[in-house]
Amino acid sequence: MNKIRVSSIQRGCVYDGPGVRTTVFLKGCTLHCPWCCNPENISSEQEYFIDDKKCLKFKGINSALCTSCERNQGGKSILECPFGIARPVSQMMDASDLVFEIEKDKDLYATNGGVTFSGGEPLLQSECLLPVLRDCKELNIGIAFETTLYVAERLLKEVLPYANIMIVDLKLQPEQGNIPNYFNCISRNITLVKAKEIEIFYRLVFVNSMLGVKEKIYHSLKTLGVDKIELLKCHHLGSKKYEKLHLKSEDFTADEGEFQEFSEYLLSQTINVSQLKI
Amino acid sequence: MNIKDIKYAYALHNPFTRPKSKVGKLFGLFDFILNDKIVPVHRQFNSVLSAAMQFDEMASLMHVGEVINGYVYPLDYHVVRCQEERFMPIASVTVDYSKILSGSLALKKNEVKNITDDTFKHSLELCLDGIQTVINEIINNLSKNKDDRSLQLKGYFERMLDKPCASFDEAIQRILFYNGLFWQNKHKQNGIGRLDMILAPYYQAGMADGSLTREKAKEMLYNMSLVLGKDMIFKSAALIGDTGQVIILGGVDKFGNTVENDITHMILEIFTEHPHPDPKLILRVNSQTSDDVWSKAIKCILKGSGSPLLMNENVILPLMKAFGYAKEDVYNFGTSACWEPLIIGKSLDQNNCIKNITILDIIVPILKNGKNDNFSEFLHNIDLEIANRIAEHDLSIEFDKAPILSLFFDDCIQKEKDFSEGGARYNHHGLLIVGLPNLVNSILNIKKYVYEDNVCSLNDCLNCIKNDFANHEDLRTLFKDGALKFGSSDSFVVDLTNHLMEQIGNAVEKRTMFGETIKVGFSSPSYIGLAKDYPASLDGRHKGDPFAVHISPISSDIDISEILDFASRLKYEGNRINGNVVDFVIPSSYAKNPEKLVSILKVTCKKGIYELQLNVLDKKTLIDAKAHPEKYPNLIVRVWGFSAYFNDLPEEYKDNLIKRAELYE
Numbered sequence: 001m002n003k004i005r006v007s008s009i010q011r012g013c014v015y016d017g018p019g020v021r022t023t024v025f026l027k028g029c030t031l032h033c034p035w036c037c038n039p040e041n042i043s044s045e046q047e048y049f050i051d052d053k054k055c056l057k058f059k060g061i062n063s064a065l066c067t068s069c070e071r072n073q074g075g076k077s078i079l080e081c082p083f084g085i086a087r088p089v090s091q092m093m094d095a096s097d098l099v100f101e102i103e104k105d106k107d108l109y110a111t112n113g114g115v116t117f118s119g120g121e122p123l124l125q126s127e128c129l130l131p132v133l134r135d136c137k138e139l140n141i142g143i144a145f146e147t148t149l150y151v152a153e154r155l156l157k158e159v160l161p162y163a164n165i166m167i168v169d170l171k172l173q174p175e176q177g178n179i180p181n182y183f184n185c186i187s188r189n190i191t192l193v194k195a196k197e198i199e200i201f202y203r204l205v206f207v208n209s210m211l212g213v214k215e216k217i218y219h220s221l222k223t224l225g226v227d228k229i230e231l232l233k234c235h236h237l238g239s240k241k242y243e244k245l246h247l248k249s250e251d252f253t254a255d256e257g258e259f260q261e262f263s264e265y266l267l268s269q270t271i272n273v274s275q276l277k278i
Numbered sequence: 279m280n281i282k283d284i285k286y287a288y289a290l291h292n293p294f295t296r297p298k299s300k301v302g303k304l305f306g307l308f309d310f311i312l313n314d315k316i317v318p319v320h321r322q323f324n325s326v327l328s329a330a331m332q333f334d335e336m337a338s339l340m341h342v343g344e345v346i347n348g349y350v351y352p353l354d355y356h357v358v359r360c361q362e363e364r365f366m367p368i369a370s371v372t373v374d375y376s377k378i379l380s381g382s383l384a385l386k387k388n389e390v391k392n393i394t395d396d397t398f399k400h401s402l403e404l405c406l407d408g409i410q411t412v413i414n415e416i417i418n419n420l421s422k423n424k425d426d427r428s429l430q431l432k433g434y435f436e437r438m439l440d441k442p443c444a445s446f447d448e449a450i451q452r453i454l455f456y457n458g459l460f461w462q463n464k465h466k467q468n469g470i471g472r473l474d475m476i477l478a479p480y481y482q483a484g485m486a487d488g489s490l491t492r493e494k495a496k497e498m499l500y501n502m503s504l505v506l507g508k509d510m511i512f513k514s515a516a517l518i519g520d521t522g523q524v525i526i527l528g529g530v531d532k533f534g535n536t537v538e539n540d541i542t543h544m545i546l547e548i549f550t551e552h553p554h555p556d557p558k559l560i561l562r563v564n565s566q567t568s569d570d571v572w573s574k575a576i577k578c579i580l581k582g583s584g585s586p587l588l589m590n591e592n593v594i595l596p597l598m599k600a601f602g603y604a605k606e607d608v609y610n611f612g613t614s615a616c617w618e619p620l621i622i623g624k625s626l627d628q629n630n631c632i633k634n635i636t637i638l639d640i641i642v643p644i645l646k647n648g649k650n651d652n653f654s655e656f657l658h659n660i661d662l663e664i665a666n667r668i669a670e671h672d673l674s675i676e677f678d679k680a681p682i683l684s685l686f687f688d689d690c691i692q693k694e695k696d697f698s699e700g701g702a703r704y705n706h707h708g709l710l711i712v713g714l715p716n717l718v719n720s721i722l723n724i725k726k727y728v729y730e731d732n733v734c735s736l737n738d739c740l741n742c743i744k745n746d747f748a749n750h751e752d753l754r755t756l757f758k759d760g761a762l763k764f765g766s767s768d769s770f771v772v773d774l775t776n777h778l779m780e781q782i783g784n785a786v787e788k789r790t791m792f793g794e795t796i797k798v799g800f801s802s803p804s805y806i807g808l809a810k811d812y813p814a815s816l817d818g819r820h821k822g823d824p825f826a827v828h829i830s831p832i833s834s835d836i837d838i839s840e841i842l843d844f845a846s847r848l849k850y851e852g853n854r855i856n857g858n859v860v861d862f863v864i865p866s867s868y869a870k871n872p873e874k875l876v877s878i879l880k881v882t883c884k885k886g887i888y889e890l891q892l893n894v895l896d897k898k899t900l901i902d903a904k905a906h907p908e909k910y911p912n913l914i915v916r917v918w919g920f921s922a923y924f925n926d927l928p929e930e931y932k933d934n935l936i937k938r939a940e941l942y943e
Binding site: 011064083084104108 | 731733751752755756759760767837838839840843867868870871874875877878881884885
């Protein structure tokens with residue numbers, strides 16, 4: 001059985017769905033949102049967080065342990081640095097190991113908590129996840145996906161028998177440009193989800209540019225049948241991760257006033273809006 | 279009058295308002311001698327009798343009777359009892375106020391009548407005379423006022439002589455009266471006890487006969503908290519706020535039913551609506567604690583006052599019984615000021631009276647002398663050295679005499695022994711260990727870097743300690759960030775920690791104080807004080823840097839779920855019951871989702887955590903508060919077992935809180 005590309009497992013999460021949850025971040029995504037707060041989960045290839053602040057050479061400290069490092073013209077890659085300046089972003093996990101981690105907080109999930117698979121786009125690894133989903137179902141652990149739903153129907157269908165919750169992250173920001181076949185794809189997938197007894201939450205990251213196209217966004221929401229949405233004001237908390245991945249990042253932190261204005265606009269259009277607080 | 283006694287009395291008296299400079303102190307001492315009424319030690323008499331004579335003398339000198347916040351609180355800063363320097367003052371005990379409320383001075387006099395030891399009897403009678411003198415003084419002063427409240431209070435004081443309390447309001451006044459007297463007699467860090475349990479009958483009676491409403495009762499409780507907190511600076515011990523004035527809520531009663539009533543709720547509401555650092559709250563939680571109380575407690579904690587600290591009695595009660603506290607007494611456990619359990623009204627248990635043991639002391643002798651060819655040999659030497667270190671720890675101590683407490687603690691009158699000399703039912707004193715997380719991390723580093731990876735030798739480690747990592751910054755970096763860490767739920771780390779705790783427990787079991795078994799705990803308030811000149815340690819800590827706080831991670835990659843898991847898997851059996859607190863700074867995400875935090879903490883208690891103290895700190899706010907104290911006059915933080923205004927803390931404590939807030943961000 002194929003292993004699962006897991007970038008991190010966070011226990012005791014309070015944002016990623018109802019109740020207390022363990023969130024499993026899976027690596028790999030088809031989209032490249034420029035404000036993505038998990039840039040390490042965009043590529044499905046292994047990457048390394050390089051923390052130069054830990055590098056003794058950069059700190060001006062001489063150490064016998066560094067003489068063989070490539071940064072000192074030695075033969076060893078920085079990936080072998082004993083001071084851990086290079087940390088692999090993800091690990092390939094067996095399903096049973098992942099279930100073991102999820103099960104640790106089983107008592108905590110109570111009636112409405114559980115596991116949330118996030119990413120990246122978790123549905124890209126649907127097939128590998130199946131044994132995990134089966135075990136969680138048997139253990140009576142609620143399963144949520146935080147997904148764009150911008151995936152092939154087959155991938156979604158794999159997980160539908162197990163999912164209790166779908167948190168659908170809508171991509172309606174002007175910066176997204178023209179995502180090929182976006183509306184058709186997610187409309188079709190939303191219909192598939194709605195056909196099952198699965199709770200759906202819609203989420204939308206607010207960036208300032210959205211205020212200028214608020215009517216268009218409202219129209220899109222209506223087209224998709226969304227009448228209730230969680231708005232998250234865009235933040236820049238992932239900036240350190242971009243640095244460690246040696247990637248450039250742009251700050252899209254939204255203006256509070258514009259966020260409120262947009263929120264009120266949707267409310268005035270009878271969309272039930274709740275603001276996610278981070 | 280003995281000048282040494284006076285100087286000592288001056289040193290102990292109101293230390294936070296004393297001048298700092300030498301000259302200032304000298305003037306302060308003169309002012310103290312001229313303007314305060316100093317009651318000397320009477321060395322020609324038996325020391326218990328001397329203490330009783332002092333109390334009686336103090337009583338006649340006190341000017342008390344002023345009504346503040348609706349009550350009279352008999353604490354006169356200007357009357358000062360001298361204490362002998364050779365004696366450790368008795369602190370951190372809690373009288374069983376329920377007995378005081380249902381009794382009277384006349385009943386106490388009757389009890390004392392039967393004592394056969396004349397000196398002891400005389401001592402207690404002098405204390406009773408002193409109490410009566412203060413009551414009379416208050417009655418006289420209240421008589422001078424013509425307002426209704428003064429007349430009402432006068433009635434309460436008259437009834438103290440020969441009648442039990444008859445109302446909620448009277449009960450509060452009586453508790454405050456005796457509490458003030460204990461402070462006056464230099465018994466610091468007085469616990470208030472289980473207010474929701476002991477005030478319940480008076481509340482219910484008042485509600486039933488219509489003389490009381492919830493609103494009125496809440497106002498009285500609020501006023502009571504103001505009275506208790508008004509002398510915070512005077513009452514503080516090591517730091518401002520460190521008063522030990524703990525109100526305990528919840529927990530089981532003697533029938534095993536969980537106490538939860540309007541008073542529980544009202545007190546939690548008061549502390550949420552008016553966060554203040556003193557008094558403090560402790561909530562005894564168990565599997566019956568209602569969601570409503572949990573929810574109110576979490577809301578209160580999230581207000582930032584650090585109250586309540588949570589004690590998991592599903593774990594603590596059976597362990598106390600197994601240690602030796604009687605089944606019929608253990609339901610009524612309280613704490614010594616911070617978190618060390620004892621029995622209310624029955625324990626002298628001085629749980630933090632001996633210098634705390636810096637457990638890192640064991641490392642250097644092993645590195646210097648031990649044969650450490652492999653890790654298991656090294657670990658064996660750790661066990662031996664723990665035994666040595668604890669065997670040689672100086673436990674000699676003599677306590678200040680406390681005849682006034684002998685009147686109110688079981689079984690002093692029956693045994694005819696002073697509270698300080700074994701009169702109380704329980705005399706299980708306690709030791710505290712500081713720096714266990716630092717020791718665990720040191721051992722984990724030695725295992726990995728000396729024995730597994732061969733990165734350095736034990737001699738290198740010794741040099742790192744001796745020279746504060748000079749020329750070994752590379753090793754310090756490794757030690758700080760590299761190996762597994764204390765607080766990780768990795769089985770090896772949990773097993774190692776349990777092994778060390780067990781070894782420490784076994785070594786403590788071999789020691790006694792006054793012939794009685796003693797307890798040990800792994801939460802110490804000395805994590806800054808004892809670390810000040812302490813050499814570097816192999817967890818990457820520099821010389822002088824603070825030790826880890828209690829059972830708390832010193833590594834940023836251990837989150838709240840993991841540390842709570844870890845602490846739930848530790849074994850607190852045997853004598854290891856003297857306070858074991860996880861102290862954690864809650865991430866802001868939980869502050870915004872209190873109901874989810876309730877779920878986490880309930881499950882954690884079910885799993886077996888011992889005690890939990892939560893702070894809500896934000897690094898940015900703390901840094902700004904340090905730079906601009908004037909902007910944050912009401913910023914409260916939890917320090918060790920107490921809360922304090924951030925502005926009142928010494929700089930090193932502010933820095934430590936900022937560092938910890940950053941670590942847990």
